[in-house]
Amino acid sequence: MTKTAAGPDVRTYVPEGAVDPALKAILGEGSTQRPELVGANGERLLLPEAMYDVLRQVAEALDKGMGVTVAPKNARLTTQEAADFLGISRPTLVRMLERGEIPMEKPGRHRFVRLADLVDYQQHQRNQRREALERMALESERDGLYEATDGPPRRTR
Template identity: 55%
Template sequence: MTTTLRHTVLPPSEVGDNAQVAALADLLASTGQTGHAKLIGPDGAEVELPAELYRLIREVAEALAQGKGVTVAPHDALLTTQEAADLLGISRPTLVRLLTDDEIPYELRGRHRRVRLADVVDYLDRMRADRRRALNEMTRLAHQDGSDEIVIEDLQTR
């Protein structure tokens, strides 16, 4: 069964709360990645945090401190085409073209397409890897033909 539960947190609107989030983000950033972190509940119960969860808390606090909203969703969450397009930073029609071209898998729920968050993340990872390979190839070719050493002096822009 696919979970569609998502939870979005917006940055605090109260100045005092925003200052607390900023202070937490600064504290978490200054502690680094070493050692063990513990979470203490309101009842005083303590639990050690796994490193990955601690990193996630750091990233959430940093984003909120910068005034950004944060959405936490399970990797198997189903997204609408608009949500997936927004996540990729593309238009919905462009996303639909990627779906129909089998670049990203999707499911049909009635007449509506749904895209797994994991598949969107996989697509992003593939695109990053493709860009990295293309850039490495361009760098190799430029070095090979010597064009990486060309200096354009007094280049004027605008």
């Protein structure tokens, strides 16, 4: 996600080397037992499948040298953190917030955006893009554009 923390309960883990082989073994495949986390002291904690999938993704990302941020979905992000999350500039995000495209909180001078609202906005944008592409493909098919562009291009001279 982002490289900066988004509140007191958020931690950004940056790998200092490869993932420990013991961690890889814990997250390995082929086991028919319920997943569990094993501490250095031997303490075992049974994990739900959803948590196993999250830890597996985190371990794989760390193994590839990527940083990973774990944040509660109700975390409040600054406008810069929210812009980084969406991959847009901060001024663009601020304009979107002012237009009401994404909900925001403004307790004083500063704007804050909930992570859940950003995730909802991203999903809404994905759905709109998918629907637009499907409409374009149907219109192109209806208008015969696929047949018109099939084969080598026409000579213009």
